[in-house]
Amino acid sequence: LPTNVNSKEQLSLLPSKFLSDDPKRPLLLTAKGVAYKYALRPLFFSALAILLIEFFERLAYYTIYQTQTEFLDGAYSTAYATPNTNWSADLTPAQATKFTMWATTITYIAPFIGGIVADGLLGDYFGIIVGISIFYLPGLLVIALVTFPGLLGSTFNMTALRVGMLGLMPIGTGFIKSLVNVFGAKQFHPVVQTTQIASYYTNFYVVINIGSLLASTAAPVLAHINIEVTYFIPFISMCCGFIVFLSFSKRYIMRPPEKEALFSTLALIGKRVACCRKFEDSKKADGVKRLLMVFPVTLLIVPFNIVYAQMSSVFIIQGQAMKASGNFDASFMSTFDAISCILSGIVLGSFIYPTLAKRGIHLPVTYKFAIGSVFATLAIVSGIIIDKAIKESYNNGEQQISVWFLGISFFLVGMGEVLTNSAGYEAAFKIAPSEQKGLASAINLFMMGALPNFICQGIVSGVEGWFPKKPEISTPIQLTKAYVESGITNYFWILFGIVLLFGVFLNLLPPVKNFVENVVSNALDAT
Known part of the structure; x- marks a missing residue:
């Protein structure tokens, strides 16, 4: 066929x-x-609207995500419509880093909620509607309102900020994150359009990064001008995406949820864990085994994503010790990640993958993970070199190096991102049984975001003394001085060891490669 x-x-x-x-x-x-x-051609018939809501959602998410650390530590405290306003959470660099990592962690745990609701109760379509209307949009609105001085209290309202940034928004993001990519893939015939599904996931990741690029380009600049306007853009963007998604409703393939299959799966897993019983030989048990196989396969992307997590935390702290170019600061450097993802996605999807297919060459999943991790390793090496340059420049006359050098680290992460994370999405979709695609996506997202950030939080908590201290007066040169006096170089070396050993070498081992290839090839279906 x-x-x-x-x-x-x-x-x-x-x-x-x-x-x-x-x-x-x-x-x-x-x-x-x-x-x-x-x-x-499902891409243009219905899946395009699903890609568009992903674009608007990523534009909303990254507008906040790319400026979050600096917003929390007070870098935008005077960027308000009312002159001479000093309004911020005023966290230390380490506190802002942990806050951001907690937000990301919750974002990547919440997909389990969305996956369970979609697979067993509402289905993908109504699950997306619930996630956006009950969690995501209210969360974005609360975050926007917090930025208005005096609106939610005479002092900066940290409680409201936590509700928005650590509650509603990350839950809403994660809730729909496990559903949108799967719902789009389900618009393709699972037997005679499997090649288009692979192309869809490449397009999906490119769209993610187009939204990210626009946010990364505009948000850091706008945030220095007016943080209130900047943080209202996500709410408006998400409203636009929601309208587009709903307007295509009559065209979608909507397969009903399978409550019985979900409960059977959870019951079988519960018996296996509680009673230490082996799975019986049955179709249901085979489906559960396949779902569980998503865990070890996607676990292999964790080392890469530990480095990915640094783009919103340690790379930003490093960038604050460098010389900004007007309003082009550390947050703006994430633009290079998005540009890299888009260019890499085009090259891979239009040239490399088709060429390999014509020659009958199959690139194993773990090799994609390993190559992506090579780029992540190079990004950390770039960070170590930049770290040395920052210190040498400061020690030779209190000078700063340009923040544009940081773009190299972001660009390298982007090159690995398209290989590693898009392969993770595709592998999870192919391995999972037809009735648990949402849960499989949630597992993949947990390994992509939650577990790496848990690990990072543990490391940061253990070595918090290595991080720069917040200076009393946060002038550019004082931030550089605090960075130079810190021991953050040691943190970079820890990251280097993790991604090199577990991201590159582990994924290249023949037993690991053979295991993953067997799991994927033995999957019974891809629906």
């Missing part, structure tokens, strides 16, 4: 069981007595 059916001419190659009588949706799949009709 062909695996990339996208034209009327190819319909003659298909058996009648895959053909419908609908000219707009000529492909057919019958599952559990229900007929589902698919378009020849």
